[in-house]
Amino acid sequence: RRIACLLGTLLLLSLAGCAGDRSILDPAGPAARDVRLIWWVMLGFATVVLIVVTALWLYAFKPRSVLRTPAQERRIARRWIVGGGIMLPVATITALLLFGVPAGQRMLTLPMGEPPEVIEVIGHQWWWEVRYPGAEGGEVVTANQLVMPAGEPVDFHVSGADVIHAFWVPRLGGKIDMLPGRVNKIRLQADEPAVFGAQCAELCGVGHAHMQLHVEALPRSEFEAWLTARQESALSELSVADATYDDARDAFMTHCARCHQVAGVSQGGIGPTLSDVGGRATLGAGVIAMEEGAVSHWLQHHQTLKPGNKMPTHSDIETDTLDALGAWLEALSP
Numbered sequence: 001r002r003i004a005c006l007l008g009t010l011l012l013l014s015l016a017g018c019a020g021d022r023s024i025l026d027p028a029g030p031a032a033r034d035v036r037l038i039w040w041v042m043l044g045f046a047t048v049v050l051i052v053v054t055a056l057w058l059y060a061f062k063p064r065s066v067l068r069t070p071a072q073e074r075r076i077a078r079r080w081i082v083g084g085g086i087m088l089p090v091a092t093i094t095a096l097l098l099f100g101v102p103a104g105q106r107m108l109t110l111p112m113g114e115p116p117e118v119i120e121v122i123g124h125q126w127w128w129e130v131r132y133p134g135a136e137g138g139e140v141v142t143a144n145q146l147v148m149p150a151g152e153p154v155d156f157h158v159s160g161a162d163v164i165h166a167f168w169v170p171r172l173g174g175k176i177d178m179l180p181g182r183v184n185k186i187r188l189q190a191d192e193p194a195v196f197g198a199q200c201a202e203l204c205g206v207g208h209a210h211m212q213l214h215v216e217a218l219p220r221s222e223f224e225a226w227l228t229a230r231q232e233s234a235l236s237e238l239s240v241a242d243a244t245y246d247d248a249r250d251a252f253m254t255h256c257a258r259c260h261q262v263a264g265v266s267q268g269g270i271g272p273t274l275s276d277v278g279g280r281a282t283l284g285a286g287v288i289a290m291e292e293g294a295v296s297h298w299l300q301h302h303q304t305l306k307p308g309n310k311m312p313t314h315s316d317i318e319t320d321t322l323d324a325l326g327a328w329l330e331a332l333s334p
């Protein structure tokens, strides 16, 4: 009984990990509900297989009362190999396949009525580039945050810039590889406005664990407003609006502009765009929360906070300059 109690407690403890913003067992959209169903069915199948195999294994230890001839032994062995080794796995896998294929089909970006919103997500070592090619008024580009309309299907076109990454929003559906030189597509939907956690799901180097993505589903009208605020022209105005940040802009041009874009100030193109960085939830692809002073803190400690990231250390820059830079970047909040 004590063993049963212990096993029960362990099972309950393990289920405590099933909630939260990255749980496939807590779906928030149709594709994720399919994934959850398949997960439970596979767990059920696996449990049955475990019980049957364990029972057979114990049965094999049973002492035999009659001695069999070698021919009889061979016949019995053949029966087990054909039945248990071939037919049973074929039947089990076929059943799971018949069950899983339609769910996979539903995540394909097949043509349907109104074409859904397209969002391009590109994996970099170790951050996310997010593009909205269909935005009214011109393409919108951001990084490390994915805002999507709620209550409607969205087609994600994903690829990798350097190595293979994988796009995975556990509460919205299955993961999909992001390959350099190829665009993979998946259709996902968030039923209600909410915030979701997402994570790169393919080992992509030393920063893999620190490649997280903040996903937010908004009502259609708020989504449109969010896009409008991130139009190149709006962001350009934001970045040069305030003369008190002139020194910070100069420092940015000296130290950051060759890698980072800020609309109206620099082209960048190597690291994530910073045009709207002040409006993001996190810094460093989910490493620290965005709050007052966070950017300066990040600039001083980023190699400790996210070891191996490709931005050089800034030990040669005065702390005052980093503080000023941080204040300006935090003000880039559309």
Ligand code: CUA
Binding pocket: 123, 124, 126, 164, 165, 166, 200, 201, 202, 203, 204, 205, 207, 208, 209, 211
């Ligand atoms: Cu990108 Cu793992």
